[in-house]
Amino acid sequence: MPKVSIVVAAYNAAPFIADMILSVKNQIFEDWELVIVDDGSVDDTSAIVRKFAEEDSRIFLLKQKNAGAVIARNVAFSESRGEYIVILDADDRILPEKLLLQVGLLDAQPRYGVVYGDTWFCDDRMNRVELESKKYPLNHVSGDVFEKIVLGNLFAVHSAMVRRICIENVGLHDEEKEVIADWDFWVRVAERYCFFGHKEVVAEYRFHTAMSAKSDGAKLQLKQRVNVVGRIEKLERFFGLxxxxxxxxxxxxxxxxxxxxxxxxxxxxxxxxxxxxxxxxxxxxxxxxxxxxxxxxxx
Known part of the structure; x- marks a missing residue:
């Protein structure tokens, strides 16, 4: 059984997905599995992943009819086996030291459910533009982060590593409502578990025109945020803020x-x-x- 599972939802990700897979294969820490769910792509996404899977038994490809990234992530998690989980998007990358560093932190710090680091914001060619910690210097906090994270997401999802037990206890993504999935998930984790933010850079986040944050219309983005607000209002800890x-x-x-x-x-x-x-x-x-x-x- 692998120590770490990296779960990926992929849809028409052919231009980027090999880059993402190579960033996983280049990890110093080698006890991992990569579970990729192709969410009904009509390009060469599956063919590219299949080639890597044939060469590396730690890489798994699952295919489904197009149902959305939220459902694809849930499927990937349900098929994963690792003690620790990394959620990675098909168009992003993780840096070689990430798994080694964060496995060490979670092993040594049982009070933390999540560890996360810094991220390079990059252009569509993965040229580094700005560090997340420079753009949002007040976001990197540790301990009980619930009061902070209900105001908005604190970090790029793939800069984090979370214990499997946390996801099993709070659930990954709600498949019924349109929400900002990453924020909604981390808020529910933060209600019950402590986070540890470290200064090391462990991820690269690609900005491009096809990404959901760019392609989703403003009306949909507002609806997603309002839905998360409604969910947060129902959390037990919200009443005590x-x-x-x-x-x-x-x-x-x-x-x-x-x-x-x-x-x-x-x-x-x-x-x-x-x-x-x-x-x-x-x-x-x-x-x-x-x-x-x-x-x-x-x-």
Missing amino acids: PRSVKGDFYFATARFAHKFGFLKEAFHYYVKAIFLFPLNWKAYVGCVFLIERRIKNIL
Whole structure:
């Protein structure tokens, strides 16, 4: 049984998937399996994976009719066997030291359910552009991160390694609702387990036009976020959060809606933020901007 399972959902990933597989094969730590689910691709994704699988018994290919990345990831996890899990997208890469470093951390630190590191943000050719820790310097935190992660995701999914028992206890992805899958998952893990963020860079994240964060429309992205907000509101630990944190929680969604021009939704969440924490001055500023814009439109 492998120590680590890397699970991948792939759809029409032929331009990138060999690069991803090679990044796994180049790991210093060798006790791993790579489980790839081809989610109904119509390009050469399966053929490329099959060639690698024929040469390396640690690589497994599963195929299904197109059902979406969330279901494909769940299938990959259900077929995996490792004690530790890495979720990797077909268009990204992990660096050679990642598995060795993070297996060592989880083995030595049983109080942590998740360890995660830094990530290079790259262009479509994988030229390194910026470190995640430089762009979001306040995101890399350790310990009980629940209050922080309910405001938004903290790290690239493949920069992390999570214990299998954590996923078995909270579930991986909800197949019934449209949500920001990574954020929803990490929030549920953070409700019950501690995280450890280390400074070492372990992943590369590719930005390109076909990625879901680019191709999904603004309306769908807002719907996904609002659905996660609704799920978080039902979590037991959410009820016990300080009112200031709840205010920031609703302000973050208001700002997201405002950014994409959904003014009605933005106003709704600004008001909720103010109601929860009247000293949240940023929410008042957001409301003023929306009211001014509404008046201009009327005039």
